[in-house]
Amino acid sequence: MKLPALLALAATVTAQNVFITVPAEGTEIAGGSDLVVQIIQPGTQSSHVNIGLAIGLQPCPPEELCYPASSVLGYALYAGAFDPVYNPIGSSYQNFTVTIPERTIKGPAMLGVAHAGLVGVMGSPDLQATSVQVMII
Numbered sequence: 001m002k003l004p005a006l007l008a009l010a011a012t013v014t015a016q017n018v019f020i021t022v023p024a025e026g027t028e029i030a031g032g033s034d035l036v037v038q039i040i041q042p043g044t045q046s047s048h049v050n051i052g053l054a055i056g057l058q059p060c061p062p063e064e065l066c067y068p069a070s071s072v073l074g075y076a077l078y079a080g081a082f083d084p085v086y087n088p089i090g091s092s093y094q095n096f097t098v099t100i101p102e103r104t105i106k107g108p109a110m111l112g113v114a115h116a117g118l119v120g121v122m123g124s125p126d127l128q129a130t131s132v133q134v135m136i137i
């Protein structure tokens with residue numbers, strides 16, 4: 001029975017997380033404008049399979065706190081394939097150009113990314129969320 005050994009191996013493989021490099025924290029963005037969102041995925045792991053990702057925008061009124069991206073992604077600006085290209089610096093990355101809705105509430109907002117993948121030789125489903133705080137002007 002080889003299954004327990006395979007499961008133990010799968011458990012030691014960590015998810016290949018993604019990070020938002022652009023826009024930077026605190027970037028001011030006008031409603032109605034296009035925004036480049038750059039997502040990097042450091043390293044390479046042959047046993048990791050990208051399913052896709054979503055980019056969302058959650059306005060955070062001044063008197064309220066933003067919900068973490070892991071529970072609220074907000075208005076979906078993009079949902080689909082994640083196909084990063086290798087970059088000699090060491091991280092694979094992909095640029096997404098999204099349009100900020102014209103009537104987005106002005107003030108602080110959270111740009112969130114949810115990334116889905118299959119991890120390890122057993123292909124364990126993994127969902128990861130990350131975010132950056134921006135300012136809608």
Ligand SMILES: *[C@@H]1O[C@H](CO)[C@@H](O)[C@H](O)[C@H]1NC(C)=O
Nearest residue numbers: 022036037038093094095096
């Ligand atoms: C991705 O976006 C960054 C930041 O705007 C830019 O410097 C870079 O040239 C873009 N890369 C591609 C392949 O478009």
